[in-house]
Amino acid sequence: MIDASFSQVIGVCVLRKLQAMSDKEQGWMPLVSEQTAVLARCGEAFCHAVNVKFNCTAILRNVEEVGSIGSSTSGVWRAEKRYSTKLSSGVEVSVWKDDLTRHKVEAVVNAANEKLNHGGGLAQALCAAGGPMIQKWSDVIIQKYGRVKVGEAVHTSAGDLPCKYIIHAVGPCLSPNPSKWETDQAAPHLYNAINSILCIVLKENISSVAIPALSSGLFHFPRDRCADIIVKAIKQFDEFTKFQSNLEIHLVNNDEPSVQEMERAVKAILVQSSISGTYSGAVQSSMALSSNSKFKFWNVTLQLKTGAIEEEKVHVIVNTISEDCNLSLGLISKAILNKAGRKIQEEISRGKHHKSTNVHVTKGYNLNCDAVYHTVCVVRSDPMATQILHNVVSECLRKASMGYKSISFPAIGTGNLGFKKFEVARIMTDAVANFAKSNMKELDVNFVVYPKDKEMMEAFENEMKMRTRAAESPVVYNDIKTNFAFAASETTAHKMPSVEFDSVSREALREAKEWTTNMLKPSDIMTIKNNHVIYLGQDDHASLLSLQTMLNVRIEEFFRNGKGGITITGNPSNVSCAAIEVESMLCKAQEEFAQAEERDMLYSVVRWSCKDVPWIQTPEISADLEKAYLAGNVNHEINTHKVNLMNKTLVDDYGRSSNVERTCLLDRFESLKNSFYSRTPETRNDYVGKEPWKALNVVKKEKLENIALKQLFKMNMQRLNDKPKCLYQRVSAQFCDLICRVGFQKEFAPPAEQRYGSGIYFSSTVDGAMKLWKDQEHEQYIYIIQAQVLTGKSTIGSPHHILPPPLHGDPLDRYDSLSDMLQTYVIFNGQQALPEYLIIYTR
Known part of the structure; x- marks a missing residue:
């Protein structure tokens, strides 16, 4: 028999967890003693590799660090803030x-x-x-x-x-x-x-x-x-x-x-009890709950208070508006409009903001803030309403954390949108808690409730009480039913060595757990395949030699037939530890390569300049300014200079002001969901090519967009005077986002055999892509990217080609691609291909 009270507590925990999950997927993995010993030595490198490879946060629980092996990466997940208080x-x-x-x-x-x-x-x-x-x-x-x-x-x-x-x-x-x-x-x-x-x-x-x-x-x-x-x-x-x-x-x-x-x-x-707070891993507080209470979520301080949102003195105020951006509609929006003045309506109506985004940014004008984030949500009856509200709060937090230290929210969604007040309290608090797990900077977040709305205040306080009780009185794990796995993972992870994974994608989470299992599996030899081995620098090679000595393992680099990597042999525990450090090192090289490609791509389509400060126009700084501009930031600091991205002005360290210009070299473009690239869930079924592989089941489809890459692709289309072909490439999980960011690179997806040249491979069918990349069976899913590819003038390829051969003997006039004249194509310029869709299959 199961104790009734225990079952009730478990049931409540499972229900709460299921409600909070939505599309957010969480995972927990217990560790045996041998695995714990490995991660105690290389936990920093492990967390870094999981984050870069899978865009997934890994938090080590009850794994005592015994010293860093020597990774050159920075592990932001290992820092643990135990207590905080303020002096008078x-x-x-x-x-x-x-x-x-x-x-x-x-x-x-x-x-x-x-x-x-x-x-x-x-x-x-x-x-x-x-x-x-x-x-x-x-x-x-x-x-x-x-x-x-x-x-x-x-x-x-x-x-x-x-x-x-x-x-x-x-x-x-x-x-x-x-x-x-x-x-x-x-x-x-x-x-x-x-x-x-x-x-x-x-x-x-x-x-x-x-x-x-x-x-x-x-x-x-x-x-x-x-x-x-x-x-x-x-x-x-x-x-x-x-x-x-x-x-x-x-x-x-x-x-x-x-x-x-x-x-x-x-x-x-x-x-001093009025201002103290503690946390360790999760929210913990012994403070009495009141309208002035503060609660800690890692580096984020959440304060619940009463007042008028338009009177807030913070860096960012959040507003809730209708789709037509009419600020005179809605009580909150109207109050902000009356306080800020008509200029705020004029700015949001000028057409600078795309309708595709749910968060529009304006100045604060007469408000006591630097910026206003105007949010657009949908009515509660919409199937995506809950997720959109969660995403809107998360996006506001992300944008604020990039340049500000405080943000105030009203209770979003309780008016015409039709959300119940307890739903709003749960969704908004969940969004803060989830954001805080991966946030590196201190951020003060305020939930501001209208003084007369006692029901809303009570809903927020009840949400806080439930979280506080959950943190102070964890449920004890009993292996009763699989349905209780959520409660088990939440509580047992605080008692035994474990890894907690957190990701917005269940596919990424499964890949991270599978990779972790493989890395910690005892073996006296391990091979890591990653072509970014060619970008390891002198310091990296010195680190490899140091690892080899410290762990008493043998480390060998290889690069043959277009595929590179590192093989490690030795004692199984030391091999695992060295392999994780090497993975982290390769991830660092991969990210540096991607950032350089990203910089050059943005510099090819847009330039920032200032007559008084010439060094602003360097590729690094111009690209840095462009990314900050597209993210919707108002201000951005470079060295000792401050740039106002909205007013296009620069103030140097002597207080002198200069004008800054943003010049689009090809077509004008603005933010694509606060960046130059995006991945959006796709529900249409008419986009897939003519011959999808029928033996696979589609579990997710995403539309890939990159406005900078699209402009360069169009330019190449005119240069080649060619119509693009719909082709496919199979990639590893860790390169899906990189391809969306910087386009196709031969380092990202080398085929099993380079029969037709050392370039970027595509197939005209999904079936063909499965055969070209048949050595990725270690992953949980199959990742296929559909792209528009300019093949131009093509000829039969061979393994020795590092470039297409000349057309008529002139070395400057070459073929545009190589092929097998059936279904395989090889290009040598990544800007000849534009990623359109990511299709994720199960086997």
């Missing part, structure tokens, strides 16, 4: 578990010795990550000023670290297992060291600083006393000296005992 001055003090060499702040603190000789512990790790210049700069300080006394601090640049400064602080060094008397004698020196750090922060106007448990490692200062002294020093410095109100102080350590001591000390010394 507004300064935020937070406790983090993270690697200080990767932590993203303006300044990090190094536990240095008097000679600034960074030869061990944290100092050595920071120098290894930041480069040899850190030691050289430190040596200059010693030569010029002499030793740094205990209790003092100096600062240098940070080299290759993801920060601007390193503050080298010299704390007291104690003997192992120091006595209370020795600790008491050393305590004032530690206090002075923290004070010296804070003085540098104040003097240099540093906005964020990461401080470790200074002197507690190699210098043997007791952790508990160390944490108390550091926190007390911060508190007293704030009381007597006063920080800048926007300062963030991160107390960062990568060992669990130090993190716990810091959290304890902050709670005991700093916490």
